[in-house]
Amino acid sequence: MTMTRTVLDPRVADPAWGTAPLGTRTPRHLRLLLTLNLLATSWYFGWLLDPARVGNPGLYAVLVVAEGLNLVQALGFWWTLAGERRFARGRPGSSAGGPAAVERPSVDVLVPRYSEPVEIVEPTLAAAVRLRGGDVRVWLLDDGDSDEMAALAKRVGAGYLRRHEHTGAKAGNINAALARTSGEYVLVLDCDHVPHPDFLVRTLPAMADPHVAFVQTPQHYANSTGNPVAAAAWSQQALFFGCIARGKNVRGAMFCCGTNVVFRRAALDDVDGFPEDSVTEDFLLSVRLQERGWRTEYVAEVLAQGLGPEDMASYASQQLRWARGCLSAIPTTLRSNLSPRLKAQYLLSSAYFLSGWTVVVYMMLPVSRILLGAQPLAVSGADQFLAHFAPYFALSLLTVAVAGAGRYTFAAYSMAAAGFWIHVSASLAVLLRRRGRFVVTPKSGSVGWQPRAVWPALAAIGVLLGSCAVGLAHARDAAMLNNVTFALLHVVVLTSGVSGALSPQWARRLTAPTRTGTAAEPAVEPVVVP
Amino acid sequence: MNQTLASGEAATGTGPSTPDIRAVQGRGRQALRQGGVLVAQLSAGVGNLAFLLVSAHLLPPGQFAQLAAFLAVYLLLHTVAAAAAPAVALDPGLEARLRSQALATGLGLGTAVALTASWTSEVTGLSVTTLLALGAAAPGATLLALARGRLYGEERGAAVAVTLLTEPLARVLFGIGLAVLLRPQTAVWGVVAAGYAALAVAVLTARAPAPPGSGARPQLSPGLPALTAATLLGVAVVGSQDVIFANRLLPDASGALFAAVSTLGAMVFFATSTVPLVMLPQAVRRDPGALLTATSLTGGLSALAVAALSFAPASLYGLLLGERYIAAHELAVPYLCAMAALGLSRVLLAHLCATGSGRRAFAITLLAVALQAVLVVMAGSAAEVVTATTVASCALLVSAVAAVMLRTPVVLPETVAAPVDIPGIGGGAHRAARLLSWRRRLGAALPLATIILVAVALRAYVTRSVWIDEAISIRQASQPYGAMLSQLAANDVHPPLYHSLLWAVVHLSGSDGEAVVRLPSMVVGTLLVPVFFVVARDLWDRRTGLVAAVVVAVAPVAVWYSQEARMYALWMLLATLLIWLQAKLWRGDRGWRLWAGLALAGAASLWTQWFAVLPLAVGYLVLLGHALARWRAGDGPRRLLALLTSASATVALVLPIVPIGLAQAERVLGGASAGSGAAGQTGSAASQAVAGAPDVYAALANVIWAVWGYHSDEQMVLLSALWPVIALLALALLGRGRSREVTLLVAVAGVPFLVMFALGFVQRNFFELRYFTATVPALLLLLARLSATWGRSRLTAAALPALLVVSMAAGLVDQQVNRSNPRIYDFRGAITWAADRGEGDDLLLFAPSWLSDELHYYSPGMRTRAIHGPVAPPSDGTRVFVLGSFLDDPATSGAVGDVLAQLRNAGARLVARHKVANVEVWEFA
Structure with missing residues (x-):
């Protein structure tokens, strides 16, 4: 029985993804690309910011703000990438440097659980108790108060912890466990993340430096090969856990991602454990640790495999939580005493969740031109815009493709774009100081018909299509056609992005894969494509 | 047991199994049955035509008109009733179940027609007798459809043939007999009687025992027969609704012209109407x-008809349709192609229905009906109606092919084993096995053969006269070889390979007719299709190969240059071969033949066009990088040495033409104009995209030209406005991975494009597609690859290639037919018009002066002179013609205006003015 489950569960198979090999060829290509990017960016923004370009002042201002936000993200991305070469040469404690010798340290493996079923949790616990490279005690932290879980823990040889007051969500659960355990190191695994037996062997050497607070590893979605939503979500993640995380590590700015991370208990004690006042406790914890002078490390190897969101509702829920948490951390980051470099890196990560606003702006521009005749740029000819924008756009995409080793897919991009409303909603909630609550990302989805999960994107599609119809009814000249095409571009992107929520039975049959699966190749994360 | 054995053998490819051979023998019977019925249908058509012709001679005009009108309504009645035939063919039991209903319907309809005959007679102008005959025919029409449907369903091919042949024979017998023996107006009763005779034959023959095996059929889903009938009725609607709309919406002259064209098309369409019924x-x-049998017969017959009409002179159309419809010859070929596509679609859709995909077939047909209706309603001329039907038919065909391919994966035999003796099959086993092998090969080759046929038809339908550059090439090729080379060195800018080829064709054939001088381009342009297939199949897979072949078959630029007596089609072919060799070498294929081929193809392309150096250099640089990398990786310098040897051989092979190149370069760099002072580019004065410094729009225009062909300036502006599609394409590229083949194609397409863009700032006319035509094959291969593989679902896997091909086909139709295309110059039309009206003593003045080669080629049979200086008015009895082109060039229009003013001031009278595409002629007396 166990055998059968083990064979079928993708989390125990070999990962279908590895971070790009850190040779010397790619960084050289990247450096050339980054230089070209800078030239193209200057070429475009030099043209855009010329006062002669101002058409409708209000729209122009909105466009410049949106482009500025994208530019900041793009510059930050390129800056992060630019550090790869040093990383490739090897840093102490990095995977490139090889594991340092650490004699069987005591490690508490904490597996927080809320409502996940046995079939999700069991492989994780079973794998955790087989971890090598330390004196391991595995603890199931059950906030669901399930006797079934207690029995499971006992069956696999793990400890079982339950608390009386369920405050502080996941952070509170872990803090409660920290108070009841004593290992020198603490490995935190989400209950759907099955660790590799050598997880500790590969990560603990980085702890040889006593200033290292935690070692983060990639958060791989093992279900990305069979589910289009998980595949697109993983494609977003893969860019982050590939070149971005490597680059951040070189900059000393890798932050904790909540799972697949091993902490030094002393560091956690130094900041009084996980902060319980945020829905992204991991991000805030990283800021606090680095404020206290601790360092962070990233091991670019898939050492645990979990489950990504399998439907659009789960994806939206996950993204909303991340967006609210990261955006709410901006004031803390700004007030922190981090170095400017670290502060900039953290702010870049947080500000990604504002990029949904830029999507709104880009969608709004053709609509305003079609319906109101107003456009942000002076009528200097679309050819001028194209001549300046095209190189910037093309090189930015090329950089994402090269840096991400082709992992970032159109499906990932379109799903991120169709989630524009998540960023808008999250930023408004943060601005209005509405408290969010920690919602566990569902580990099993209902692929199919979920229009409510994507209704803002559907509304946007409706508005765009309506504008196109109105526009074409009034004029069919080149200018109108150009704006209608722009609007349709957004429609295609949004439709692709929400398609995971709009798959009735007949459509699933029609779009059944012709070859090995509908899932895209695992590929990228938060990157703003201008 | 046999089935298991067959499966095993099929999987391992060890040889033909017993069932396979039985199947081959069965296929022979199928082909015989299909062929027999088809011949009967054609004979019936001929018989009906003969009846009509005899009647025309025998009957007084008024009676013949009555008979013709009766036949039209009679045909309509039978066409509607015949919609039931496919349903019965699928389920012969329906005949018995529907017989009484059909009879009741026919009787009701007949009674209604009879009762209202006197009133209808006044409205329609048909005589009461004629209407009564029509009423009498109604019950027979519905019953005949059911009876024939049953014969088709029970696979009684001979009986179908007999009933088909009975009708025209009985028509002649009864119709002519009654008209001669009784009164002329009784001929219509003869037609009615012929229908009943055919019915009687059908009913009687159906009583014979059914052929063995015909009763064994799987259970059909309920509603499938009705869906099939509806689908085929929809196809019939596509075949006929255009003429109804055209008659209603177009002006009388255009409507009549289209009606004439549609008459020819209908012949092709109806000729193959029995094929799907036999196949069901x-x-x-x-x-x-x-x-396979059904598509082969339909395709073959349609291709024959298209080919026959392609080569038919305009006078034949005048003879067949009347002089007033002679213009139909310009529209007939595309319309016939549309009808041929429709005929093939009908077969494919019927097959889809019969194999359980009736809903899909019906949906596809409905979409085509709607698409055609929308396009026809928007049409403003007969040509546009033809375009509408062509687009709808092609869309229907592409969709049907995609649907069939999706449903039936193509499995190619890897090996075909030698024939073996198979007990129980009889002495014909060897022959059957050979036949099986042959048929498998034929089946595998059929798609490509069909695509090549389509390519030939598209390339054979030439819609423009000889262009200035062509005229120059023809003049050069008409000279002795040495003189031609001297001319090239002294006055041209091209290397001599293509000119040598043209020289050989002209001197061997002894003719410089349009078809002759364009033959080399047409041949190599057609050759591009199988080469594309082979290259794409080798680089990727068979599916991509087929998509690539279709893409290049309909690619507007490929068709355009296949019809031009210039070197560009040859260059594209050589460029494709170069890409193939470079890709093979880069992926690691070995052998001196590849390197030798690279040297030869490279040299040949340089002998064809100097700018071929760009893609050649790109390819060599890519290979150089690869060779160095392999060397560094410890593979030794062998690859590098081979590359250097190949490159050296290329240089050596090009050395003989270096003197010509140097002479040309010296002259061009010295500031002399290219060629004979002709327009720097095709349509330079008319096309906005080639004026001023190169810019983004110029780049977009060149991309559009490369993929979707040449169009009017207005359309180019609108098409350029669609550039966000490129942004979408770029986004869609994310995560698609890369391969050596694709990287090479991008490099070969992109680098020459960028270099020529940069050169355009120095010499503007360099940035024009003609000078980097070699990028077209790379671009088309890329698009074929993308469209063939991007779709990861069944829907997108079919939709993407279809979308690409349909969009290119639409571009092709517009490029070829739309006379607003700034690259279409109808010199032939203009000069022929003047030649028809003028005589030897007349004078034809022309501007600009570089049209002299055109005037020489299309000799107008009168004195000709370029416009310069004062012009004397025509003397008594003579005429002066003024021919002007490139009139948006101020200097030319000024010169022409000046001459016109001089002639008017001198008292010359403007007799006529003739305007054709981009050329205008004035006639003064």
Whole structure:
């Protein structure tokens, strides 16, 4: 029985993804690309910011703000990438440097659980108790108060912890466990993340430096090969856990991602454990640790495999939580005493969740031109815009493709774009100081018909299509056609992005894969494509 | 047991199994049955035509008109009733179940027609007798459809043939007999009687025992017969609704012209109408050869008809349709192609229905009906109606092909084993096995053969006269070889390979007719199709190969240059071969033949066009990088040495033409104009995209030209406005991975494009597609690859190639037919018009002066002179013609205006003015 489950569960198979090999060829290509990017960016923004370009002042201002936000993200991305070469040469404690010798340290493996079923949790616990490279005690932290879980823990040889007051969500659960355990190191695994037996062997050497607070590893979605939503979500993640995380590590700015991370208990004690006042406790914890002078490390190897969101509702829920948490951390980051470099890196990560606003702006521009005749740029000819924008756009995409080793897919991009409303909603909630609550990302989805999960994107599609119809009814000249095409571009992107929520039975049959699966190749994360 | 054995053998490819050979023998019967019925249908058509012709001679005009009108309504009645035939062919039991209903319907309709005959007679102008005959025919029409449907369903091919032949024979017998023996107006009763005679034959023959095996058929889903009938009725609607709309919406002259064209098209369409009906019961049984046989017959017959009409002179159209419809010859070929596509679609859709995909077939047909209706309603001329039907038919065909391919994966035999003796099959086993092998090969080759046929038809339908550059090439090729080379060195800018080829064709054939001088381009342009298939199949897979072949078959630029007596088609072919060799070498294929081929193809392309150096250099640089990398990786310098040897051989092979190149370069760099002072580019003065410094729009225009062909300036502006599609394409590229083949194609397409863009700032006319035509094959291969593989679902896997091909086909139709295309110059039309009206003593003045080669080629049979200086008015009895082109060039229009003013001031009278595409002629007396 166990055998059968083990064979079928993708989390125990070999990962279908590895971070790009850190040779010397790619960084050289990247450096050339980054230089070209800078030239193209200057070429475009030099043209855009010329006062002669101002058409409708209000729209122009909105466009410049949106482009500025994208530019900041793009510059930050390129800056992060630019550090790869040093990383490739090897840093102490990095995977490139090889594991340092650490004699069987005591490690508490904490597996927080809320409502996940046995079939999700069991492989994780079973794998955790087989971890090598330390004196391991595995603890199931059950906030669901399930006797079934207690029995499971006992069956696999793990400890079982339950608390009386369920405050502080996941952070509170872990803090409660920290108070009841004593290992020198603490490995935190989400209950759907099955660790590799050598997880500790590969990560603990980085702890040889006593200033290292935690070692983060990639958060791989093992279900990305069979589910289009998980595949697109993983494609977003893969860019982050590939070149971005490597680059951040070189900059000393890798932050904790909540799972697949091993902490030094002393560091956690130094900041009084996980902060319980945020829905992204991991991000805030990283800021606090680095404020206290601790360092962070990233091991670019898939050492645990979990489950990504399998439907659009789960994806939206996950993204909303991340967006609210990261955006709410901006004031803390700004007030922190981090170095400017670290502060900039953290702010870049947080500000990604504002990029949904830029999507709104880009969608709004053709609509305003079609319906109101107003456009942000002076009528200097679309050819001028194209001549300046095209190189910037093309090189930015090329950089994402090269840096991400082709992992970032159109499906990932379109799903991120169709989630524009998540960023808008999250930023408004943060601005209005509405408290969010920690919602566990569902580990099993209902692929199919979920229009409510994507209704803002559907509304946007409706508005765009309506504008196109109105526009074409009034004029069919080149200018109108150009704006209608722009609007349709957004429609295609949004439709692709929400398609995971709009798959009735007949459509699933029609779009059944012709070859090995509908899932895209695992590929990228938060990157703003201008 | 046999089935298991067959499966095993099929999987391992060890040889033909017993069932396979039986299937081959069965296919032979299928082909015989299809062929027999088809011949009967054609004979029936000829018989009906003969009846009409005899009647025309025998009957007084008024009676003949009555008969013709009766036949039109009679045909309509039978066409509607015949919609039931496919349903019965699928389920012969329906005949018995529907017989009484059909009879009641026919009787009701007939009674209604009879009762209202006197009133209808006044409205329609048909005589009461004629209407009564029509009423009498109604019950027979519905019953005949059911009876024939049953014959088709029970696979009684001979009986179908007999009933088909009975009708025209009986028409002649009864119709002519009654008209001669009784009164002329009784001929219509003869037609009615002929219908009943055919019915009687059908009913009687159906009483014979059914052929063995015809009763064995799988259970059909309820509603499938009705869906099939509806689908085929929809196809019939596509075949006929255009003429109804055209008659209603177009001006009388255009409507009549289209009616004439549609008459020819209908002949092709109806000629193959029996094929799907014969195929249906076979398809229901999943007979493997049913579709192949049906498509082969339909395609072959249609291709024959298209080919015959392609080569028919305009005078034949005048003879067949009347002089007033002679213009139909310009529209007939595309319309016939549309009808041929429709005929093929009908077969494919019927097969889809019979194999359980009726809903899909019906949906596709409905979309085509709607698409055609929308396009026809928007049409403003006969040509546009033809375009509408062509687009709808092609869309229907592409969709049907995609639907069939999706449903039936193509499995190619890897090996075909030698024939073996198979007990129980009889002495014909060897022959059957050989036949099986042959048929498998034929089946595998059929798609490509069909694509090549389409390519030939598209390339054979030339819609423009000889262009200035062509005229120059023809003049050069008409000279002795040495003189031609001297001319090239002294006055041209091209290397001599293509000119040598043209020289050989002209001197061997002894003719410089349009078809002759364009033959080399047409041949190599057609050759591009199988080469594309082979290259794409080798680089990727068979599916991509087929998509690539279709893409290049309909690619507007490929068609355009296949019809031009210039070097560009040859260059594209050589460029494709170069890409193939470079890709093979880069992926690691070895052998001196590849390197030798690279040297030869490279040299040949340089002998064809100097700018071929760009893609050649790109390819060599890519290979150089690869060779160095392999060397560094420890593979030794062998690859590098081979590359250097190949490059050296290329240089050596090009050395003989270096003196010509140097002479040309010296002259061009010295500031002399290219060629004979002709326009720097095709349509330079008319096209906005080639004026001023190169810019983004110029780049977009060149991309559009490369993929979707040449169009009017207005359309180019609108097409350029669609550039966000490129942004979408770029986004869609994310995560698609890369391969050496694709990287090479991008490099070969992109680098020359960028270099020529940069050179355009120095010499503007360099940035024009003609000078980097070699990028077209790379671009088309890329698009074929993308469209063939991007779709990861069944829907997108079919939709993407279809979308690409349909969009290119639409571009092709517009490029070829739209006279607003700034690259279409109808010199032939203009000069022929003047030649028809002028005589030897007349004078034809022309501007600009570089049209002299055109005037020489299309000799107008009078004195000709370029416009310069004062012009004397025509003397008594003579005429002066003024021919002007490139009139948006101020200097030319000024010169022409000046001459016109001089002639008017001198008292010359403007007799006529003739305007054709981009050329205008004035006639003064």
